Amino acid sequence: MSDQKEKPSTLASGDMSDPPHICIIGAGISGLRAADVLLQKGYKVTILEARDRIGGRICQSDKLGYTVDIGPNWIASCFLSTSLHATGDKHPIRDLAIETNTSLHHWNNKQNIFTSDGKLLPAEKSAELSTLLWDIIEEAFAYSAKNGKSIPETASLYDFIESTVKEKLPDRLEDQKLILSMSEMWGAYVGHPVTRQSLRFSWMEECCGGDETFIETTYEAILDRIAKLPREKADIRLGSRVMKVVTPTDRFSGAIKVATMKAEVVECDEIICTVPLGCLQEVKERGFYPRLPQKICDAMDNISIGRLEKVYITFPSAFWTVNQEDNFAGYTNWLSPKYAPDTNPECWPQEIWNLAAFSPENRRPTLLFYLYGDCSRHIVKLTFDRSTEERHAALDAFFRPYYSLLPNFSADDENCKPKAILSTEWQMDDLAGYGSYCNFQVGIKDADEDVKTIRHGVPERRLWFAGEHTAPFEELGTAAGAYMSGEAVALRIFDEYLAEKERY
Incomplete structure (x- = not known):
């Protein structure tokens, strides 16, 4: 202890007249x-x-005509939390949401999966493969936690998924390919492709796979x-x-x-x-x-820093839910689309969450796209420092090949034409560190x-x-x-x- 310190701080000594x-x-x-x-x-x-x-x-932003978060939307809790605050039924943000009467949404278990040719997979097939994929990811977390630094630095989460799905579906080559393509959705959790996610430290991303709720407001x-x-x-x-x-x-x-x-x-x-x-x-x-x-x-x-961005596209009405009400899938995934060579020659996968599924008072005719990695960089460059009209046209041209595959779409129907589009640009924000959140990549x-x-x-x-x-x-x-x-x-x-x- 330095002899320069003659007495403890005022707060430690009980003197609150001049606190630290x-x-x-x-x-x-x-x-x-x-x-x-x-x-x-x-x-x-x-x-x-x-x-x-x-x-x-x-x-938040009100550029859609109503207010939405351009930062986090989710309240995520991990599979097996060991935190004092997140054990059992305790979770600090969820508890604050309940305390403040913030509406939370649990998505239905339905999903639409479009193949790289734009064909919709049968619901039973989507459910089967999605369940298997998440089982494998949970296994990857457990494997990562158990083996830790004995796992090669160069091994990725994708490597684990690829080897495991071959073991589980040895004679189903097409389903193997589908699951591997579906695994690319992991990028929307961490901001980089699944091929870049460190397997050695996948256990440090387990918050991405637990009980997740979405803030409706x-x-x-x-x-x-x-x-x-x-x-x-x-x-x-x-x-x-x-x-x-x-x-x-x-x-x-x-x-x-x-x-x-x-x-x-x-x-x-x-x-x-x-x-x-x-x-x-x-x-x-x-x-x-x-x-x-x-x-x-x-x-x-x-x-590493994630490159996660979001694009909200809102329509005059939720044309995709007509005659389907709340039964429409909460999540839709377009796998490595080959049918948009002009706007997406790299075949970056796309995914949305259906905000028309919210409770009636918060329901919006809006699709929320999550983007990451090279695709998010492309979208930011496509829109940065352009007029509202130019941004709208560029974004609509990019995303139309995907939302046009949803039920009831008609190019001539005004309800199927975007009313407003909002895209984030965190990668251009120096005060955000030019990105989203930390992640752990191979190497x-x-x-x-x-x-x-x-x-x-x-x-x-x-x-x-x-x-x-x-x-x-x-x-x-x-x-x-x-x-x-x-x-x-x-x-x-x-x-x-x-x-x-x-x-x-």
């Missing part, structure tokens, strides 16, 4: 949750947010609930983009200084950095002084240790990290994970002060 000052970079879900916990404990909190709003990736009420206390008691500074964080080399000598583009300098006792991983990868060399430990820099670079050696390294932070310099990339393993890459990471780091700071008090 915590600065949080980023007003996303992790930063807001950290602030909430710290404020409840009596700390002084300043939040520096580069955007002109709070929420980070949790945000938006995350607005949930965000408002998380932000309630920070809005009341924290000093939230919007439009304050951080340029430099200067920390002492130990826990006892001097204040942390945080410089912003507004020429502000905020002094604080502890700092929590909750910016997205992609942002950290960009600024890790120049944004911190002294320089971050090499181990943390390497860990940040080792983890990564020690993903679990990389996450632990970032999660641990540099507490000896009073520098902490939070965000979906530091979440418990079973909730990495999720809104729940971001929330839990903010809570965890706030409690670690509180425990540090309690331990300091005990030392004195």
Whole structure:
């Protein structure tokens, strides 16, 4: 212990007249949750947010004529959660959704699968193959968790699916091909093709396969609930983009200084950095002084960033549900389509969720496409910096070959012509780290240790990290994970002060 420290901090010693000052970079879900916990404990909190709003990736758009989330839509929980917060019937985001009367949707078990020639598979065949595929993915998670780092770094989740389906269906070559093609839907969970998903660390993606519900409205009420206390008691500074964080080399000598583009300098006792991983990868060399430990820099670079985008297409009415009501499949998948050579020569698969299946008060005549990898890059380049009319025309031309295969479509029917189209562009957003969420691709050696390294932070310099990339393993890459990471780091700071008090 340094002899420069003559007494414990004011909070640890019980003196609440001048509590420790915590600065949080980023007003996303992790930063807001950290602030909430710290404020409840009596700390002084300043939040520096580069955007002109709070929420980070949790945000909405009304460009369709009604409000939709352009960030997360889902509340996912893993197959076998070991988290304190997500065990049994407990799940922080789901619990907040219930508390705020946010409507949740459980999709029906029906799905439409179109072959690469545009033919609809029989419902029985779709159900059989889909069930088998998810069984294999669950086996992959279990295999990954059991064998861990004995699995070659170059092995992908696709490799496991391919070898396993051959064992399970040795004499059904066409069904093998179909399942392998269906497995490409995994890209919409992690933001990259299934062939790039590390088998060694597939167990760290298990949140993608558990009980999933979809928010019928938006995350607005949930965000408002998380932000309630920070809005009341924290000093939230919007439009304050951080340029430099200067920390002492130990826990006892001097204040942390945080410089912003507004020429502000905020002094604080502890700092929590909750910016997205992609942002950290960009600024890790120049944004911190002294320089971050090499181990943390390497860990940040080792983890990949997803390229997930969404396209909402809304129509005058849900033509595909006419005479079918709620029996229409919640999910539709077009496998490696060969029938759109002009707009999709790479045969990127497409998938939608049917928002017309919601409860009557939230039902919308809208199809939600999820895109990833090269396809999402293509769509972003197709639409970026173009007029509304040009974007609409380009997106409709790209997606028409798929929605035109839905029931009751007629090119001459006005109800079958898109009324509005909304596409996301997270890959062009520097404050989102030019992407979506973390994932673990083939070639990564020690993903679990990389996450632990970032999660641990540099507490000896009073520098902490939070965000979906530091979440418990079973909730990495999720809104729940971001929330839990903010809570965890706030409690670690509180425990540090309690331990300091005990030392004195």
